[in-house]
Amino acid sequence: MDPEGTDVARGHRPALSGVTGDGHTGREAVAAVWRIESARIVGALARYTGDFALAEDLAQEALAEALVTWPRDGVPRNPAGWLLTVGRRRAIDAFRRRSALDERYAALAHGLGEGGVVAGSGPADPRDAEDVLWDPDQIDDDVLALMFISCHPVLSREARVALTLRVVGGLTSDEIAKAFLVPTATVQARITRAKKTLGAARVPFAVPSVEERSERLGSVLSVIYLIFTEGSSASSGGDLIRFDLAGEAQRLARVLAGLVPNDPEVHGLLALLELTAARFPARTGTDGEPVLLEHQDRRRWDRAAIRRGRAALARAEQAGRGLGTYGLQAAIAECHAVAPSVDATDWERVVLIYEALGRLAPSPVIGLNRAVAVSMAQGPAAALPIVDELVAAGTLSNSHLLPSVRGELLVRLGRADDARTELQLAVRLCGNERERAVLERKLADLG
Numbered sequence: 001m002d003p004e005g006t007d008v009a010r011g012h013r014p015a016l017s018g019v020t021g022d023g024h025t026g027r028e029a030v031a032a033v034w035r036i037e038s039a040r041i042v043g044a045l046a047r048y049t050g051d052f053a054l055a056e057d058l059a060q061e062a063l064a065e066a067l068v069t070w071p072r073d074g075v076p077r078n079p080a081g082w083l084l085t086v087g088r089r090r091a092i093d094a095f096r097r098r099s100a101l102d103e104r105y106a107a108l109a110h111g112l113g114e115g116g117v118v119a120g121s122g123p124a125d126p127r128d129a130e131d132v133l134w135d136p137d138q139i140d141d142d143v144l145a146l147m148f149i150s151c152h153p154v155l156s157r158e159a160r161v162a163l164t165l166r167v168v169g170g171l172t173s174d175e176i177a178k179a180f181l182v183p184t185a186t187v188q189a190r191i192t193r194a195k196k197t198l199g200a201a202r203v204p205f206a207v208p209s210v211e212e213r214s215e216r217l218g219s220v221l222s223v224i225y226l227i228f229t230e231g232s233s234a235s236s237g238g239d240l241i242r243f244d245l246a247g248e249a250q251r252l253a254r255v256l257a258g259l260v261p262n263d264p265e266v267h268g269l270l271a272l273l274e275l276t277a278a279r280f281p282a283r284t285g286t287d288g289e290p291v292l293l294e295h296q297d298r299r300r301w302d303r304a305a306i307r308r309g310r311a312a313l314a315r316a317e318q319a320g321r322g323l324g325t326y327g328l329q330a331a332i333a334e335c336h337a338v339a340p341s342v343d344a345t346d347w348e349r350v351v352l353i354y355e356a357l358g359r360l361a362p363s364p365v366i367g368l369n370r371a372v373a374v375s376m377a378q379g380p381a382a383a384l385p386i387v388d389e390l391v392a393a394g395t396l397s398n399s400h401l402l403p404s405v406r407g408e409l410l411v412r413l414g415r416a417d418d419a420r421t422e423l424q425l426a427v428r429l430c431g432n433e434r435e436r437a438v439l440e441r442k443l444a445d446l447g
Contacts, residue, residue: 029075033080034063037080038063040080041080043143045087046146052205054091058090059083140258147164150163150168152216154203159191168255169252175244221269224252228273231244232276232280235431239288239434241280246273246277253273262319265325265326267315267327268316270312271311272330273309275310278305281301289437293336306337332353332354347376351377354366387402388406400430401426403422403429404422
């Protein structure tokens with residue numbers, strides 16, 4: 001069983017209980033438990049209180065209390081139960097402060113809880129609340145509802161990403177800020193605005209109806225894909241790959257595949273992420289410099305990830321509804337994964353899949369990737385007109401990818417002066433230091 005992913009959704013807990021006496025160990029335990037259990041805790045509190053924003057705040061308060069208590073007193077036998085109990089009690093305090101002793105408060109005070117934990121009437125010390133029983137089906141609904149709410153269409157793309165990483169992924173604002181190279185205050189502001197927007201829109205804490213689910217699921221998949229894309233090819237900074245960010249997207253995709261097991265696009269996305277991440281070990285050298293596909297040592301590719309990706313792609317295909325945009329991209333990744341070399345890759349099949357993808361979800365990036373595949377299957381002369389059309393359209397004028405590909409095609413066609421102009425433009429536009437170094441070496445090779 002994979003140590004992450006669907007285990008989280010099914011209610012498995014980390015073996016951290018019983019650790020005592022060491023402050024550093026206690027803090028590590030808090031971080032580990034929060035990383036694994038936060039989505040379930042926030043989801044349970046949101047269901048109990050009916051208020052998503054309040055639930056997230058309550059969970060953060062419980063986390064803060066654990067950071068003080070566990071290093072001093074030791075880790076409780078049921079860490080998640082401890083956090084949930086504290087969160088419930090803080091909820092009751094909040095309702096008391098509001099003087100809202102209505103039916104909702106009465107339900108909480110008299111035992112709105114599962115598995116025998118009575119909120120507000122349990123032991124004085126939350127450490128004694130060791131018998132929280134988690135209903136796997138309810139956990140699934142809670143985590144799935146969290147995903148749908150965090151990725152709600154009323155939120156901006158940036159807000160969806162930040163909120164998903166915070167409440168579903170369990171990342172701190174500092175960690176999210178570091179991953180996207182923005183100030184922590186910016187991330188905090190996005191999360192705060194997102195919660196206010198959800199409250200103003202009166203978004204209920206619930207899994208959407210069947211009618212709504214298809215449209216909303218696309219938003220969830222898009223956010224996970226965006227997180228992985230930034231992790232796998234960092235848009236700026238000194239690292240080509242941000243493994244923690246890409247790994248978080250993989251974990252979220254695995255969780256989602258466990259929660260929505262019959263949707264082909266969910267498995268298509270998971271397949272794409274697994275097959276792409278399988279190449280990570282060979283994508284950089286010992287100095288962190290990028291290693292292009294044709295120079296990668298394929299023996300270093302993660303064969304277990306390839307098997308997982310191909311299995312997920314097979315599940316997407318078995319649905320019988322045809323592959324969607326993520327499934328088609330996964331099928332392209334599979335062509336690379338099974339080929340012994342670049343030359344032995346079935347480039348004609350890759351071209352056909354890109355053409356299908358372009359009809360299903362046309363975009364300039366897909367068009368550019370199709371041009372690369374055409375250059376490998378039919379030669380650079382056949383690909384250059386495709387790239388020139390993209391240049392004329394101007395849709396990728398701020399991206400280094402377009403002049404980089406055009407420069408490479410011109411090099412292969414023997415047009416060194418034109419290639420130099422394109423590569424110089426690519427260097428100016430490239431925000432990632434590692435990728436920029438590769439482009440500069442190509443320039444130097446032109447003499």
